[in-house]
Amino acid sequence: MATREALWNYRNEFGDAFGRTYFRRFGPGVIASIGLGTYRGEPTDAVDGGLRKAVGLAIRSGVNVLDTASNYRHGRSERVIGEVLRNSSIERDAVIVSTKGGFVPFEGGEPIDRTAFLRDRFLNPGILEVDDLAGGSHALAPTFLEWSLDRSLERLGVATVDCYYLHNPETQLAVRSRSAVYDAIEDGLELLERRRLAGDVGCYGIATWEAFRVPETHDSYLSLTEILARAEAVGERIGPTDDHGFEALQLPFNVHMADAFTRANQRPPKKAARPSDGSDRRTKGTDDERLSTLELAHEADLSVFTSASLAGGDLARIDAIPPAVDRELAGDTPAQRAINFARSAPGVTCALVGTADRDHLSENVAGGTFDPMGAKAFDSVFV
Template identity: 65%
Template sequence: MATREALWGYRDRFGDAFGRTYFRRFGPGVVSSVGIGTYLGEPTPAVDEDSRESIALALRSGINHVDTAANYRCGRAERVVGDALRDAPVDREAVVVATKGGFLPFDGERPADPSAYVRERFVEPGIVDPDDLANGAHSLAPAFLEWSLERSLDRLGLDAVDCYYVHNPETQLAVRSREAVYDALEAAFETLERRRAAGDVGAYGVATWDAFRLPADADGALSLAEVLGRAEAAGEAVGPDDDHGFEAIQLPFNVAMADAFTRANQPAPPGSDDEGPVSVLEFAHEAGLSVVTSASVGQGDLTVDGAIPADVDATLAGDTPAQRALNFARSAPGVTSSLVGTSDPDHVRENVAAGTFDPLGASAFDAVFE
């Protein structure tokens, strides 16, 4: 697991090469504000090799935040992350490793009949109960998350992960009420609290797509305030004190998907000066939660000339559209780290170089939306 000493040591090794606030507080220490994601790419040996090379390059170039999930690339992504960590000339304790559980993963390749695979691999052996499934492929059941975490640790070849996300809990809203989803999350958090106490998980959170970006009354919306409250209840239930390990959220954020900053859809946090609703970024900041952005360059859509509106583009630092798009995401107040998925070493170098430019200050970022 990452340690304070090793994380700060990594910052001391690389920090002088980067711009202001490149390394930011996370967990026991600091983490690079550019992270490498592992979502994209076909489940093939060729992509495995390219991804392994890209992650290793990132780790030895100033990126010490790697994000993956049990289901990414049919389970291959976690294996590649583990291989890269073992081969990189960087201590494991200097790297924040995050993974996710919730979606039922394939094993190395896409099956010809996914429904039959789920039935034979998960339902019949009793790993999941059909009643817990949403869209035939997603579960928040504690027993399934336990199983998923164990498999993730095995694929990664690690004793522990630094952050374990419950993956897209809003998927469950397709088959059950919002209150039932909150209840399921609380049960899941109790499981993760026990795994945190056992030393298998450093912290946990939720990785979402729609849940925290939509209007509060939208069908797919969840309240971060309620989710945090359920984590607090889980921490109190598991004990031995009333602390909890809910420390991070992940959500899409980029110049074309800025809802997390522009939409006031969360209640004002207790003790806040705000009287009305606030954005999810503001709520997370006030609550002391780390925010990790996914789709930081729009899964590649924002890396071409003209994709960023000209007036916004002119305010951003960077030599390429990809660098400026990435610097928009990591400039948002309250953002800890912005992920970019790539298996191309040249893109890794480009993303690393984005961190040599200073992000926008809070006032300048606010001015973009005026």
């Protein structure tokens, strides 16, 4: 697991090569504000080789945030990260490793018979029940999440994963009610809290695609306020204190997908306040008050990691960024400026960018030598 001393030593080794806000607080120390994602690429040996080189170069170049998931490239991305960490001159405890559970993973490649694989690997052993599944591929059952976490630890070859996400829980809304999904999320958070106390997880959070960006009326919407309340309830039930390890969000954010900043779709927690007359009567906030997801995350002291920071590479093209925004961004290339847009958003800790190409990685990392926009400049591009 990453440690305060090792993270600060890493920052001291690489910090002078980057802009002043490149390293930002997270967990026990500070981390790079550009991280490497490992979602893209076919599950082949050739892509493994490219990713292996990219991960090694990243952590030797000032990028100490590696993000993956149990289902990324059928588990191969986790294995590659584990191989690199074991063989690198960079110490394991100087690197933040995050992974996710929720989607049913294959092992190395897609099976010939998906139904037989699901039955033999998950249903017959009791890891999953048929009713747990959404779309035949997603589950939040604690037995499945525990299995997924254990397999991730094995593939990564680590004793502790620094951050573990429930992966796209809004997927479950296709087959169950919103209240039932919140209950399932709470059960998942309880499992992760127990594993945190056991030392297997440093912290945990939610990784979403739509849930926190869409309007409240959308079928995929989830309330961050409700999830935070469920995390607090877990903390009150488990352990020697009422603390909990819910510390991170991961969601898409880029110049074309800025909903987490622009859409006020989250109701802030209602705070009871004692009236000035000293009576026991309590007043609460108005029902029409709303915050954006990034605002609420900031108030709740959550770290935000952006996915799709380059929109799958689309923002690396010339003229992909609106000119009025592009003029405000520092960077030599469109990719660097797009990454710095994500890094400029209030409350963002780290912009994740996926690549297995060494040249693209070097270009992305060099974006960190430029300072992001200040808060006023960032706000101004939305006026």
